Amino acid sequence: MIKKLPSRHYWISLLCFLIPASLCLFIYLDFKAKLPQRLSDQIQLTGTLAAQDFKSTVRNNLQAIHNLAERIQETDGAYYSYWKQDAQRLLRQNESLTFVELISEEGIIKDIYPRVKNQSAIGLDITKLDYRFPDWKTKSKKGFTNITQWLQLSQGGNSFLIDVPIYFDDTFDGTVTGAMNFNAEFNRLSYYLEDFAIKIEDEEGTVFYSYNNFDVAQNDPEYIFETAMIMDSDIEESWHFQLTFADPNVFMNNLKVANLALGFGLLLSLCIGLLQFFNSSSRIATKEALDTNKKLQLVNTALEQQTENAKLASVAKSEFLSNMSHEIRTPLNAIVGITDLMDAGNSDFEEEHYLELLKKSSKTLLNLINDILRLDRIESGFVDVDHVEFSPASVLESIVSFHNQIVEHKDLDLSLKVNSSKSKIALGDRAKFEQIITHILSNAIKFTDSGSILVVYDEKEVNEQIALKISIKDTGIGIPDEKINQIFDRFIQLDTGTRKKHSGGGLGLAIAQHLTQLLNGTIEVTSKEGTGSEFIINLKFDCLQAPTEKREEYFKRALPELNILAVDDNKLNVVILSQLLKKIGLQADIAYNGTEAVAKAQAKNYDLIFMDIHMPDIDGFEATRQIKSTQKNTIVMGLSADTTLNSINEGMSSGMSNYLTKPIDKSKLIAVIEDYFGPTSRNVV
Template identity: 90%
Template sequence: MIKKIATKHYWISLLCFLVPAGLCISIYMNFKADLPQHLSDQIQLTGSLAAQDFKRTVRNNVQAIHNLAERIQETDGEYYDFWKQDAKRLLRQNESLTFVELISEEGIVKDIYPRVKNQSAIGLDITKLDYRYSDWKTKSKKGITNITQWLQLSQGGNSFLIDVPVYFDDTFDGTVTGGMNFNAEFDRLSYYLEDFAIKIEDEEGTAFYSFNNFDAAQNDPQYIFDTSMVMDSDIEESWHFQLTFADPTIFADKLKVANLALGFGLLLSLCIGLLQFFNSNSRIATKEALETNKKLQLVNTALEQQTENAKLASVAKSEFLSNMSHEIRTPLHAIVGITDLIDSGNTNFEEEHYLELLKKSSKTLLNLINDILRLDRIESGFVDVAHIEFSPASVLESIVSFHNQIIEHKGLDLSLKVNSSKSKTALGDRAKFEQIITNILSNAIKFTNSGSILVIYDEKEVNEQIDLKITIKDTGIGIPKEKISQIFERFIQLDTGTRKKHSGGGLGLAIAQHLTQLLNGNIEVTSEEGKGSEFIINLKFDCLQAPTEKREEHFKRALPELNILAVDDNKLNVVILSQLLKKIGLCTDIAYNGTEAVEKAKAKNYDLIFMDIHMPDIDGFEATRQIKSTQKNTIVMGLSADTTLNSINEGMSCGMSTYLTKPIDKNKLIAVIEDYFGSTSRNVV
């Protein structure tokens, strides 16, 4: 017979409902009170950043006109003979720039580029245009750049006119004027602001740009960012910039989500109360069952031992899951927390500090996953042992040097002692050798809080093999005697549970042990708790008896004869590249622009083309497309000082096999050519 549930259990269940329900209501009220300020802060931050981006775009385009005017002034007018070529380049590089014209000191449009589209503007006398001539004359005489209001042009269309005065020996010689329409570039900037509406007006109040139908957006002044865009201290005009939420019902929508969350929270609170009630009922039933089970203890004696074994397995499993949960959740918590902080719109946090924490947390999580995958791959047998030339002593010195910064940060002493007068060259798996040393040295650093770490390198040659003995001795926390036999098992750590002091997944030593066994070596360990540990790594590699050929000499001997074309509009860059290639035994043809490169590629089958990006006539991207359309087997390598992600992506999409950045040194040049044309390479077009 089930016992009656006591009254106190009803009260406890009611309390389990009221506490979380009250918490949900409190959070809801705070959210509702803070929502207006949160939305206002979001608008102010987004508007400020967007206004800066728009302002920077305008400045960049205006600066292009400035640069042309400065080149004319610096050459005392001789550059007038070349201004059209420069104007053509400016129009290609600056999307908002629609034309460039020269206006004389008398206010007559002398010439314009492009001429065909703007023929009707040539000879225009702006002195007859009251809305134009006054500002042009006044500001040009002062040497000030002038930006007009949004104008309807004589040759059709609308544009802003940017007047940059030209002076020779303090004498005004007219202006270089550019026609600009920023709508396309502004649309690209606005692409990531799909939840917002934007309107920009010129100094006369004429709206020349609108995004997401600003007039139909929400109109509460509290959620409108309003500022004047002053272009530069040298430019007196300013534009009126406004940004707001595109959704006119954004406040109500967010409040609706909060209402749904509140409803869900109250429902969850009710579920908690009911669960507590049913749990009380269940405990009563369980108690009665336990009383009944006592009578069966004699029968279950044989099963208890099996139950105990299952408990031990469960403890081991729980300990592993707890450790992995901690190691994975710790960096994930930092990543999610910092992301929420950035997304909150708070402008007072230390952005560089949090971004560095975000980067470190991401690397910690990645390293843990890499260790798990690496160990799984080793244990699955999918590991090959390489045989390449390397100097174990030099590799060890590099690893020790790499860890100096961490050592200095912890205030430890790290020393390396090499017991070999002349380090020998070995044939073996350098990567696995590096991984073994790195894992054990990192382990020593992690568990040493004070004192020193000593690395000793011994080598001797026996029967054309190099016997290596690398000792890593630290003054760290040491290893209890009962755990020395377990430290090379995966997921085993000295400290576990909620009070563990050292991070990690317990995989480093396990990986080092597996790799050492793959290389037919072993690791010896001696340690005393509280005084430190000593790891001795014993390995053998084949000894390289004869000196190897230098990489460059091998490269010259092994590389086939290649037809190479270097394309760059800068003659100095072409000379440097051709000389580098000449030093490694390769001859080069030269092209100074994209058109010439395409013509030479049609006339001759080239194995390799080094292609500059920014060139007159046609750029490197278009030249590559035309060449690859007919010469599919030609390897085209982009070579440019432009390292932006957009340029790199466009280079790869237009057919370039790789994208190199200037300046490039000889070793890097040898490496990249060897990758594509070496004896073991497979060309991929």
């Protein structure tokens, strides 16, 4: 006999059906009433965000052209000789940029990059183009950026042309013009808008971008977002941006989905009642437990993978630190050895000779450490190139002379052959020249156990420049064919591991390659395993045709009297800086912390302040902000051993005019002060 169930059981099951069914019906009616407004809000929000993204993409590309024009203006046109390299980099970094050209003040296209594809446009006179010249002339003369309508180019294809004017001393010198086609970047932005259709027209009403068949999308004005995208100074010439739903029946389809959801909700409500009736909650709990267990298994797998990755990273870090520790200690040992020889009173060389070797060794080590710590800046192009007078042949002789003492214990023959009757004086970056030669020569010594190393120096004058060719040829172990294309990669060595025969961190050739490229030079290598290698370095420097007045004497004569404040919590650093300033005829007040520096700057108008960064009370950044808030015309120069990009950026944003690194030598100090206070100073605060 089947036992009759209590009526309460049926009522509970009925309520379990009626409650969710009533809720589904309420939600359905509310959804149906609010659907038009919801769709309108959705299209407005999506359209606003999309328009901002599209406009930001265009602005980012425009900024690249502005940056190139600014570099030309800041160098008073000297950067024209490098604009093609910069244009090449801009084309790599900005996908929408198709070419960059220079237009003269008369409206003639002087040059273009890349040239091969756009050869036919060179020499084009835009004054004869009614659709092009009036806007170009009017806006450029006012110093405004000009963006053309969607044009068909004379060399083929369509593009927008962006004209950025160049002025020297308020004189118009033409424009840097970039051609841009944003389709590829716009398509990537539109990838996440697959339910929407987009159309953008230029100021002439020409459609230059369309996504998801805008013409066949829904056309109800209530669900179309429209806005004007003002891209340049002329607000009358704006782009027309439109976004709508790609589905022409979006309202009805949403309503169909709501009807299906209502039916499903009612069916689900019935199922809930039945499930309650049959007490099936235990199976739901079991399913949830299984799902949770599966998720835990996935988490465990991910943790195991992360643990393995951490172990590999730790091994790589340990190997790198081990190599670098040995690499840095090697030149330190040379410095200690020279110090011991001087202390022992060796009579073979005069003490001045030891002091000179010690000074050069210390500078070489400092430059090596700086380049290692800032290798990311070298690869990103954030390295300044100095212009000082020096004799490349004399520098090379000094480097070879120093390394002759190093190779004595290896019984190697290190010789220098100079193929020049009279060495010329160059204007360029002596420190980087020394580093390039030192890295290549040190590498040759390291991998040569017997035989000789020959350094050959050739120079010739070409168009008021010194063209240098330096060959470093050794009889060392050579380079295997499979590694010759990798030797300039960072951390790459011919032998690795704890039992490797040759020391080094794998950075020397990489740094030499980067520095050579920074000086617009090249390094060539030929090698045969077991026989030896030859590295050929080609560089060019500006040539000084006649001897010039000593820079220090000229500096003392031409520089006005300056009020200077030196700020550093390290008394030794203050003494060194004060002595350097005295040698070039300048006196400085002293402050030993940030609070004292602010107080002195408020009591006296200083022309120049050298500001340390890391100080115990208030740091150099905060001290600079406080000083600049009242002393707008005071030039503050950061002076720190901290060379990280974050510190440099924070220093410049705090109000510093320049950021110098410790230790600073006399020639660098003269160059910086002359840059701001000399007869041809830029007077930038």
